[in-house]
Amino acid sequence: MEMEVDCTVDVYGDWHRHFMQAMLSQPAISADGLKKLVGDISGNTIRDLDQIKTFLLTVRSKVHSLGLDLKKGLSERDGRPVYALINTSGGEETVACAAFSEVQLRYLRALIQEVVTSVRGDISAMAALNLADGMPKADAQELLRRLVRDCWLEETDSRLALHTRAILELEPYLLRHYGEHVPRCQMCGKITVRGRLCEQDGCGAKNHHHCLGKMRDKMGVVKCQKCNSLMTDED
Amino acid sequence: MPRGRPRQSQNGTRATQDDDDGPLSQSLSQSQSQTQRRSQRRLSPVEEERLAARVVRYVLAAHGRGEPLRREKVRRLALEPQHGGYVNQVLQAADVKLRDVFGMSLEVLPNKRDLLLVNQLPVVENAPPLLAESELQKHGLLVAILALIFMSGDAGVDEDTLWRFLSKLGVHKDHKHECFGNVRKLVTEEFCRAGYLRKEEEVVKGVTVLRFFWGDAASVGVDAVDLLKFVCTIWGDEVEPEQWQEQYERALQLQEAREQREQARQQQ
Numbered sequence: 285m286e287m288e289v290d291c292t293v294d295v296y297g298d299w300h301r302h303f304m305q306a307m308l309s310q311p312a313i314s315a316d317g318l319k320k321l322v323g324d325i326s327g328n329t330i331r332d333l334d335q336i337k338t339f340l341l342t343v344r345s346k347v348h349s350l351g352l353d354l355k356k357g358l359s360e361r362d363g364r365p366v367y368a369l370i371n372t373s374g375g376e377e378t379v380a381c382a383a384f385s386e387v388q389l390r391y392l393r394a395l396i397q398e399v400v401t402s403v404r405g406d407i408s409a410m411a412a413l414n415l416a417d418g419m420p421k422a423d424a425q426e427l428l429r430r431l432v433r434d435c436w437l438e439e440t441d442s443r444l445a446l447h448t449r450a451i452l453e454l455e456p457y458l459l460r461h462y463g464e465h466v467p468r469c470q471m472c473g474k475i476t477v478r479g480r481l482c483e484q485d486g487c488g489a490k491n492h493h494h495c496l497g498k499m500r501d502k503m504g505v506v507k508c509q510k511c512n513s514l515m516t517d518e519d
Numbered sequence: 520m521p522r523g524r525p526r527q528s529q530n531g532t533r534a535t536q537d538d539d540d541g542p543l544s545q546s547l548s549q550s551q552s553q554t555q556r557r558s559q560r561r562l563s564p565v566e567e568e569r570l571a572a573r574v575v576r577y578v579l580a581a582h583g584r585g586e587p588l589r590r591e592k593v594r595r596l597a598l599e600p601q602h603g604g605y606v607n608q609v610l611q612a613a614d615v616k617l618r619d620v621f622g623m624s625l626e627v628l629p630n631k632r633d634l635l636l637v638n639q640l641p642v643v644e645n646a647p648p649l650l651a652e653s654e655l656q657k658h659g660l661l662v663a664i665l666a667l668i669f670m671s672g673d674a675g676v677d678e679d680t681l682w683r684f685l686s687k688l689g690v691h692k693d694h695k696h697e698c699f700g701n702v703r704k705l706v707t708e709e710f711c712r713a714g715y716l717r718k719e720e721e722v723v724k725g726v727t728v729l730r731f732f733w734g735d736a737a738s739v740g741v742d743a744v745d746l747l748k749f750v751c752t753i754w755g756d757e758v759e760p761e762q763w764q765e766q767y768e769r770a771l772q773l774q775e776a777r778e779q780r781e782q783a784r785q786q787q
Contacts, residue, residue, distance in 0.1 A: 301622030301640055302649065308579065308621070309651035324647040346620055350572045371576055378573065378596040382580035433653075 291326065293338045296346045299326050303343065307354070307369045312435040312449040315365040357448045360405070360478040361440060363494025368435070368449040374456050387419055388427055395437070396454070399446055400462045405478030406445035446477050470509035471495035482508040483515065562605050570605075571612035573597045578613065578625065578636065587633040587714045587736065610634075614784075626780075628735040633714060637740045656698040657705070661715055663688060664706065665737055666750050668716075670766055675719070675732040681706070715740075739777070743770035 291297040302325045307313070313321065322330045322339055330339055344354050351373035359366050371379055380389055394415050398407050409428070416424030428444070431437040435449040451458070455475060458466050466475040469491045480496055482489040489510040496515070500506050506515040562570065577597040581588050594606050602609070614625040622640040627633075638649060648655055667684050668676050676684075682692045690696060692703050699705050707729065710716040714736030718729050747760040747770045760767050 298622060298640055301620065302643075302646065304621045305623065305638065305640070305649040306647065308582065309649070309654055321647060327646075349568070350575050350616060350620060352576070371580075373573075373576065379576050379580045381596055382577045 293326075293330055293335050294342050296342055299330075300339070300343050300346065303339075304347070304369075312366050312368045312447060315367070318367050355452045357452045357474070358472070358492070358494065359448045360445070360451070360476070360492060360494075361438060363492070363497070366448040368452050370449070370453040391416060391419060391424065391427060392431070392436070395431075395444075396446070396458075397462070399444065400458060400465050400477055403481070405476075406440075406443045409439070409442045409444055412444050451475070451477060466490075469495050471499065480515070482511060482513065484508060484511045484513040487511040487513070560604065562602065562608055566602075567605075567608060567612050570598055570602060570609045571616055574609055574613040575616050575620075578617070578634070582636050586712055587628075588635065590627065590632055590634055593634065626739045628714065628739055630735055633735070635714070635736050635740055653698060660685075660690065660699065660705075661710060662741075662746065662749065664710070664716065664731070665733060665741060666746055668731055668733055669743065669746060669770075670750060670763070672765065672769075675730045678707075678729040678731070681731060710734075738773060742777075743773040746770070 291299045293299075299322075303322060306321055306325070310317075319336060322336055330336060340354060347353060347369075351371065353370055353372045354367060355370050356365055356367050358364065373379075384392060394417070395407075395412060398411065398415060399405060412428060413421060413424055419427075428437070432439050432444075432447075435447040437444050437450065438447040446454075458475060458477070466477055467488065467490045468474065469476045469479065470489055471491060472495050474492075476490045476492055479490045479492045482491075487508060487510055489508050491508075496506050506517075507513065508515055561567075574593060574597045577593060578588060590606070590610075593610075594603060598606065598609060610625060610627075617623045617625050617636070618639060622638065623636045624639050626635045626637050628635060640649070650658060663685070664681065667681065671680075685691070685702075690699070690702055694702060696702050706716070707718060711718050711734065714734040716737070717732045717734040719732070720727050721730055722728075744760065747763065747766060750763075751758045751760055760770070
């Protein structure tokens with residue numbers, strides 16, 4: 285049995301490499317999943333939060349030179365942390381070409397447009413299928429399945445939205461093409477695709493559901509930080 | 520697909536060497552003048568680093584698509600036109616980065632046209648797998664098929680035999696398997712396209728049948744000795760790889776070929 289005796293948390297070694305390979309086939313991972321993965325890889329040596337932080341820091345320093353980063357985002361669905369390995373070299377068409385064909389890219393762009401410009405930040409699976417132009421429905425179905433599997437899209441009750449991973453990776457693209465549809469949440473400062481629009485006419489602020497929830501928990505009321513109007517309780 | 524291999528002696532393959540290397544040459548000839556000529560046409564370390572990172576990002580995005588990674592496509596898309604002449608240098612640098620960061624190597628298949636990512640990390644018992652669940656299942660199926668073909672020797676395996684074998688494992692040709700979907704498509708198309716299997720058509724009594732062999736990607740990416748050991752574990756405790764003389768010798772040959780490739784690479 286092989287033992288990786290020369291591995292430590294803060295020096296890049298086989299543990300970190302193993303982690304990186306795991307992230308290749310697991311584009312997004314929850315905080316719990318991350319803790320388990322790192323624990324399993326290190327034979328239970330890495331257990332507490334500080335060790336994990338150091339481990340991640342070591343990984344991030346290393347992958348920086350590749351134009352990659354391990355980023356953490358909060359899910360727009362439930363507010364929970366999600367970690368993803370993303371490309372930080374900004375709008376690289378070549379990378380997109382590697383993962384998708386031209387036809388598939390066109391479909392993906394159309395999907396993103398539809399999702400991002402919608403009021404709720406999601407679309408029905410049916411609507412998604414109907415967006416397939418010049419592509420047989422079966423192919424579109426297969427592509428949608430793959431997009432969900434690879435954490436570009438997230439499915440909840442037959443509705444499709446952008447996965448946290450996609451938002452982390454595509455932020456520059458979204459800001460460039462859909463700036464006014466993805467305003468920054470007043471609470472966390474991150475862009476908002478799925479969120480709650482302020483009801484006040486002309487305000488236009490959009491905030492994450494989970495961020496508003498935190499405000500409610502802390503202050504008992506939910507107020508728009510931009511125009512100061514009270515936001516009524518959602519059903 | 521990544522495949523674990525027993526750890527080989529640490530001989531500095533891990534690119535922790537930061538020192539400037541001497542003239543790299545991937546040419547077959549080791550002649551002095553040719554080496555000198557090539558050493559005059561090299562990218563600067565900064566450019567090499569930048570382009571190697573681009574290639575790595577491209578390769579990672581294409582990885583696991585189930586299609587062979589074409590060297591030509593990498594050159595066209597990841598490198599800029601003025602860098603076309605430096606492909607080997609950049610691929611070499613990308614390989615170094617991939618080994619260092621991911622513990623994977625970028626291999627060139629014998630056809631010189633395709634590239635393959637191969638896991639170089641030692642297999643650690645009880646460690647979590649390097650692949651996601653769905654990929655693991657596919658990999659398991661592929662290994663079973665490769666083992667069958669390997670044990671059958673140079674003749675390869677005809678489609679009938681293959682399906683009879685697989686049905687014993689609960690995988691049926693016409694079933695829509697819960698993990699693999701259309702199995703026939705997976706085996707005859709995806710595995711072949713990715714280069715893990717090679718298929719040949721032959722006409723037997725007026726009927727066209729398929730015959731399967733190991734593909735180039737399998738020869739490069741799968742350790743035959745490990746595979747033989749795996750076959751032995753299925754047969755039972757007392758069986759040793761050496762007992763299958765013919766297959767064992769062939770496995771050793773493949774292993775030796777791989778080691779020679781590694782050595783040739785390190786000498787550069």
